[in-house]
Amino acid sequence: MQSEDDVSVNLELDEKSVIAGDRIGGEVQIRSSILGCTVTFESLGIEKVVISGIKDTQITHKSIIYTFKRNLTNETQEADEVFPFSFKLPAFAPSSMSFDNTDHHEQRIKVEITYSIKASIKFENNLLKKTKANLTVHSARIRDESEKSQEASRPLNCCICFTRGAASMSIISTKNLDPLCNSRMINQVIIKSDSNKKLASIVGQYILEFSIKLPNQSIIKVRKALTRTVADIKQILSEQKNNQELIFNFELNKNDREFPKQTPTNDGVYFQSRYFLQVYAVYYIGFRSKILELEQEVFVNLDEENITDRSIRQIDALKHPLQMMEAPIDNAQLYINHNKPN
DSSP, X not given: OOOGGGEEEEEEESOSEXXXXXXXXXXXXXXXXXXXXEEEEEEEEEEEEEEEOGGGOEXXXXXXXXXXXXXXXXXXXXXXXXXXXXXXXXXXXXXXXXXXXXXXXXXXXXXXXXXEEEEEEEETTEEEEEEEEEEEEXXXXXXXXXXXXXXXXXXXXXXXXXXXXXXEEEEEEOOOSSTTSOOEEEEEEXXXXXXXXXXXEEEEEEEEEEEEOXXXXXXXXXXXXXXXXXXXXXXXXXXXXXXXXXXXXXXXXXXXXXXXXXXXXXXXXXXXEEEEEEEEEEEEETXXXXXXXXXXXXXXXXXXXXXXXXXXXXXOSEXXXXXXXXXXXXXXXXXXXXXXXX
């Protein structure tokens, strides 16, 4: 009788980090002294939301992003075989993510989006061995990221009959040169006014807004400040020759302790995560203060390096033709489960 040591199935992926809509290639490598085995390829994307409230209640909602299964062969012919594959992810797939926080009602909110590829070998419907590899998927929005700008303006009046002119502010989201591996975000701020020497303070803060809409439930929203920076106005004025147009940067370091590293800008079936930069410029005009404020959405992606596992044993054996596969969109499933925690 064959023991588990006589059977092995391995997955080798060209990369473990991929953008939705792209193809991911790899090989399923099997070893079995029993011939006539079935080798199966599977892939799954799933969104899961868990809300834990008072009195130990818990509600779990799940959505299948896609599910795919195919037999690579129904009858192995050699003890060692290799099955190369190319699998296309759905273009609409949201980014991999993990979020764990509480709202103002002290409800604990946990959200996960995970993707995986599995391979297994069976003989006469009996499972001999299986293996699994996790994927990090980036939303296709990462391709569309470009420089965006938004502008706000307001008059600087200290009374009806006297004015100091107007002030305008714009925020430009700079495009990352390497959007998959960039731990810093830089946003350029431009303030134009003849009264810039009357600036009393400039404050910028990055905000995370996470909202959940479950069936037959009120919207749950978490909004929190991640970083807050007070600009050095004297230094800005001294370094720039034209005080009527001040140009400076606010920076978000995604390695900061407060930054949720596994929560990118994202859209799921039940949730939405967004990031914003808020900038406040305060002018002292006469005996009054005037506030110029602007909020703009900034795109945040996951920081994930492509790491290929090269420790998998290479098999010099019969190599089958490349199998091209694509996750269908018509088999997405949706199911809801209400239960209490164990």
